[in-house]
Amino acid sequence: MARRDRYHFKEAGGFVVDATIKRGGEDAAFEIVPDPEVCVIFLKQHVGAPVQPLVGAGDTVVEGQKIGDSDEAMSVPVHAPVGGKVLRIVDAYHPVAGVPAPAVFIERSEDAALPVRLPAFEPGALDDTDRSELLAGVREAGIVGLGGAAFPAHVKLGMRDKVTRLVINAKESDPNVACDVRLKREKPADIVAGIQAMARLLGPNEIVFATRAEPGAFPELEARLARAGVTVAHIRPSYSVGSDKLLVKELFGLEVPCGSYPPDVGVVVHNVFTAYAVARALFAGEPLVSRGLTLISRQTGPLNLWVKVGTPLRHVLMHAGLDPTVYDRLAIASMLMGQSVPNPDVPTLKATAGICAFGPDEPSPYAKQLPCIRCGYCNLVCPVGIYPVLIMEAEKRGDVRRMKKLHAEDCIDCGLCSYVCPSAIKLTGHLRRAIRAVRQ
Amino acid sequence: MKHSAEVQYKMELSPHVHSGITKDALMLKTFALMCVPAVAAVFAMGTGALVHIALAVGTSLVCHFLVYFAELHATGSTSYPTPASPLVAGMIVGLSMPIAAPYYATAAVAALTMLLFKWLQGRVFGRKYINPAAASKVLLLVTFTLLAGLSEGLLFHPHHLRLDMWTAAGFDRAISFYDGRVGLPAIESLILWKDHGWIGGASGLAVLAVGIGAVLWLKLKWRIVMSLMVVMGTLSVLMALITGGSLAGRLAFHLFTGSVIFMGFFMATEPQSTPLTEGGQYVFGAALGLGTFFLQQLNVLGGSILVLVALNLLTPQLDRIGMHRSYGHGGDR
Ligand code: SF4
Ligand code: SF4
Numbered sequence: 001m002a003r004r005d006r007y008h009f010k011e012a013g014g015f016v017v018d019a020t021i022k023r024g025g026e027d028a029a030f031e032i033v034p035d036p037e038v039c040v041i042f043l044k045q046h047v048g049a050p051v052q053p054l055v056g057a058g059d060t061v062v063e064g065q066k067i068g069d070s071d072e073a074m075s076v077p078v079h080a081p082v083g084g085k086v087l088r089i090v091d092a093y094h095p096v097a098g099v100p101a102p103a104v105f106i107e108r109s110e111d112a113a114l115p116v117r118l119p120a121f122e123p124g125a126l127d128d129t130d131r132s133e134l135l136a137g138v139r140e141a142g143i144v145g146l147g148g149a150a151f152p153a154h155v156k157l158g159m160r161d162k163v164t165r166l167v168i169n170a171k172e173s174d175p176n177v178a179c180d181v182r183l184k185r186e187k188p189a190d191i192v193a194g195i196q197a198m199a200r201l202l203g204p205n206e207i208v209f210a211t212r213a214e215p216g217a218f219p220e221l222e223a224r225l226a227r228a229g230v231t232v233a234h235i236r237p238s239y240s241v242g243s244d245k246l247l248v249k250e251l252f253g254l255e256v257p258c259g260s261y262p263p264d265v266g267v268v269v270h271n272v273f274t275a276y277a278v279a280r281a282l283f284a285g286e287p288l289v290s291r292g293l294t295l296i297s298r299q300t301g302p303l304n305l306w307v308k309v310g311t312p313l314r315h316v317l318m319h320a321g322l323d324p325t326v327y328d329r330l331a332i333a334s335m336l337m338g339q340s341v342p343n344p345d346v347p348t349l350k351a352t353a354g355i356c357a358f359g360p361d362e363p364s365p366y367a368k369q370l371p372c373i374r375c376g377y378c379n380l381v382c383p384v385g386i387y388p389v390l391i392m393e394a395e396k397r398g399d400v401r402r403m404k405k406l407h408a409e410d411c412i413d414c415g416l417c418s419y420v421c422p423s424a425i426k427l428t429g430h431l432r433r434a435i436r437a438v439r440q
Numbered sequence: 441m442k443h444s445a446e447v448q449y450k451m452e453l454s455p456h457v458h459s460g461i462t463k464d465a466l467m468l469k470t471f472a473l474m475c476v477p478a479v480a481a482v483f484a485m486g487t488g489a490l491v492h493i494a495l496a497v498g499t500s501l502v503c504h505f506l507v508y509f510a511e512l513h514a515t516g517s518t519s520y521p522t523p524a525s526p527l528v529a530g531m532i533v534g535l536s537m538p539i540a541a542p543y544y545a546t547a548a549v550a551a552l553t554m555l556l557f558k559w560l561q562g563r564v565f566g567r568k569y570i571n572p573a574a575a576s577k578v579l580l581l582v583t584f585t586l587l588a589g590l591s592e593g594l595l596f597h598p599h600h601l602r603l604d605m606w607t608a609a610g611f612d613r614a615i616s617f618y619d620g621r622v623g624l625p626a627i628e629s630l631i632l633w634k635d636h637g638w639i640g641g642a643s644g645l646a647v648l649a650v651g652i653g654a655v656l657w658l659k660l661k662w663r664i665v666m667s668l669m670v671v672m673g674t675l676s677v678l679m680a681l682i683t684g685g686s687l688a689g690r691l692a693f694h695l696f697t698g699s700v701i702f703m704g705f706f707m708a709t710e711p712q713s714t715p716l717t718e719g720g721q722y723v724f725g726a727a728l729g730l731g732t733f734f735l736q737q738l739n740v741l742g743g744s745i746l747v748l749v750a751l752n753l754l755t756p757q758l759d760r761i762g763m764h765r766s767y768g769h770g771g772d773r
Binding site: 175259341406426 | 446447448449450451452453454455456457458459460461462463465466562566567659661711712714716717759763764765766767768769770
């Protein structure tokens with residue numbers, strides 16, 4: 001029987017995503033993970049053009065120093081998360097791309113100079129501040145969408161002309177990520193300051209803070225939001241509604257047409273962590289060099305950790321008292337959408353919101369895939385209403401016309417079709433291949 | 441602690457977790473639900489029904505283990521790692537047999553279902569295009585008919601051919617067969633309790649209740665059953681109006697015989713051989729209703745499986761029609 005509480009997310013077709021694994025995560029205060037000996041900072045951590053290194057091997061850097069940038073509009077700089085010496089700039093395994101990509105290796109130095117800061121603005125004088133300066137400040141801080149998409153934040157915040165609504169997605173929807181919820185408890189002032197800065201940039205008619213929490217769950221944040229004129233929308237606990245496009249439909253009944261994005265229907269959606277990062281950048285001059293994330297393992301349960309970007313996962317695990325060598329699988333980001341990593345030396349990225357460690361006693365539930373029984377569960381659960389099983393069949397036949405007709409490219413890679421499949425078929429692999437085939 | 445280079449994790453595509461819904465669990469739930477009409481059948485039809493069901497399930501399990509060990513011996517792997525699916529196949533065969541059928545026919549249908557239409561079909565085509573139990577019955581029916589002629593080989597009920605379903609009087613004669621057999625008037629008997637016809641349809645009401653439960657619990661393809669029932673119901677009403685006979689009698693007869701209600705809920709919704717698109721399911725159910733009604737009018741009672749098998753073969757085409765619009769294309773989710 002489908003239980004309905006905040007750890008059981010109701011999805012299309014009456015299916016339920018079990019998020020009990022993060023139960024108690026909201027109560028786990030952020031612990032600061034000490035800086036690692038060596039940070040690994042990828043030059044591409046966002047959607048868009050990669051950046052070029054601004055430093056070379058042997059250079060000394062300080063925390064917050066820009067170490068990579070690009071002239072492209074669709075790009076954001078990266079910064080040194082620690083002070084120390086650049087060891088090398090070489091290719092390393094990129095956890096999102098799944099292939100080697102250039103990364104700056106920085107060895108931390110105990111006697112590094114004090115961190116550098118960006119020019120900060122006065123929160124109380126936002127209305128008098130030039131918008132282009134604010135926007136440049138967001139870009140210079142290297143802020144990307146921290147909900148997982150890693151879209152350059154300044155690009156979305158620069159869409160003043162087409163946007164009438166600003167939505168802050170308090171997320172809470174990933175079954176293994178509790179850090180967004182924790183942030184709301186610990187940093188309400190910064191979140192609201194960030195929203196106000198975003199509002200100054202976009203000039204929306206309406207600002208909505210979308211949360212799955214019950215009214216009264218975050219009294220301080222709710223009071224601050226009310227004072228700032230932000231509407232709080234309490235939406236149903238759902239995993240799929242964490243997606244920007246589906247959130248727009250849930251809140252306003254608006255559908256983002258195929259091939260378009262929420263700003264095309266007048267809505268900009270930002271993650272609550274992005275709002276926080278914007279506040280820290282604009283009002284404290286902090287570039288994006290650290291963030292909160294949730295580590296989940298059977299041994300530790302959910303832990304909220306504050307981690308420097310570029311910290312090797314080995315270091316995070318060891319801080320939590322875990323031996324990285326005893327795990328079988330390690331995934332970053334969401335359990336339903338995140339990527340596996342091949343070894344514990346892979347570092348966190350700006351958009352890494354979660355780490356899941358699976359031991360040998362937790363084998364992949366997809367290890368024994370059975371033949372499809374055509375039950376149609378995958379079709380029922382698909383939040384964008386496409387037909388994953390028919391796409392899989394077409395993909396196996398190599399029938400690109402049929403894949404197009406079935407709108408394979410609309411898949412948001414949420415993983416729900418695989419999650420409910422009684423035959424434990426990983427449809428996501430077929431869907432990704434189908435999307436590639438359709439786009440070719 | 442090992443060096444980094446020595447630690448290699450298994451690489452897996454997302455997702456990394458699963459709902460825990462398994463094929464076996466679905467099969468066992470289906471089996472559990474079908475036990476209700478099975479028990480009703482034993483009460484209504486006597487121990488003969490139990491023998492049929494036990495024979496069908498037993499034969500299926502024997503065939504399953506034969507295949508299981510043969511495959512394991514030959515290839516080291518098996519098509520059906522657990523007996524959950526054969527259990528359901530056996531139960532469906534048992535419940536879809538007429539109580540008047542000879543026991544050997546039940547065992548033969550179960551064996552054909554398992555070996556020819558379940559295992560071999562899956563091996564050869566990579567999928568089951570036709571419903572195994574229905575196909576086995578059709579094969580047997582056609583064989584009997586070819587060997588013994590239409591009046592002898594027709595689903596073990598040659599006397600049906602003498603009925604005239606196109607007139608009120610003929611129809612009344614047809615359903616008067618049920619009158620008083622189990623101490624109930626014909627219409628009540630058809631709905632509640634009968635000792636004739638498909639074993640699975642002994643209690644039409646029990647199948648209806650369990651079928652609705654299955655739709656809700658197992659997310660059966662309800663559109664098929666609904667359109668089947670709507671078409672059968674509509675045609676029953678029309679026929680009653682045209683011929684001037686009993687409306688309630690028409691509805692009870694055309695909707696609550698086992699070959700309609702049991703077939704509708706537990707065979708026509710068999711996932712592999714039926715369409716996945718919503719429109720395809722409506723068309724499938726409606727066509728099944730039309731064909732079944734027409735065959736009933738021609739006295740091929742229980743002929744619904746002929747239509748079912750024919751429609752199964754059209755499933756790949758039906759999967760191309762009636763798709764709902766998806767998000768971003770004016771969809772309704
Ligand atoms: S959920 Fe799995 S078994 Fe069911 S139709 Fe989809 S792919 Fe096939
Ligand atoms: S992964 Fe794609 S096809 Fe599967 S449920 Fe999500 S959106 Fe639908």
